[in-house]
Amino acid sequence: MDQHLSTVTHTVTAHLSIPKNLPVPLSAELHYDMADPYAIRLSLGAPTKRPVDWVFARELMTEGLHRPTGSGDVLVIPRHRGHLHFLRVVLRNLAGTAVVDITVREVAAFLRPTFAMVPEGAESLHMNIDDTISELTGRRG
Structure with a gap:
């Protein structure tokens, strides 16, 4: 795990499930940055x-560590059938659906x-509201 003062990066092996095939191991990274304190990034195929x-x-x-959660583009399901x-x-x-196990x-x-x-x-204590508003409105301070 790589950790800087305001970020956390953890390299993992994800297993990509493809219908009718065995899961394929895939290098991936989980990344957190205090600049976006509510979010994490999952990079599949990193560090390519x-x-x-x-x-x-x-x-x-x-929440997904304990119960199925999410809607829309991302769903997280804990300890599922036999895994x-x-x-x-x-x-x-x-483009479709990817199923990734970590x-x-x-x-x-x-x-x-x-x-x-x-x-x-x-999380809200770590956000720069002025920068966020400028980014959303396309204005640069």
């Missing part, structure tokens, strides 16, 4: 030149330092 990035709520992955040591992340977009141990090891850095409920 062109990983596929998915950004979603840290709370979604945390008690894996967390399943279902990623959907217009060990619960690796996800928990990634999440712990993110909550040490920014405790649950304290």
Whole structure:
């Protein structure tokens, strides 16, 4: 796990499920940055030149350790049928659906330092509202 003062990066082996085939191991990274305290990034294929990035709520992955959660593009399902040591992340977009399994141990090891850095409920204290508004409106201060 790579950790800087304001980020946490954890390299994991994800298992990509393809219908009618055995899961394929795939290098991936989980990344957290205090600059976006509500979100985590899952980069599939990292550290290749062109990983596929998915950004979603840290709370979604945390809650997904205990119960199925999410709607829309990202669903997280804990310890599913016969795979008690894996967390399943279902990623959907217009191109299709990817089913990715990551060990619960690796996800928990990634999440712990993110909550040490920014405790649950304290995320808003780490946001720069002026920069966020400028970014959303296309204005640069």
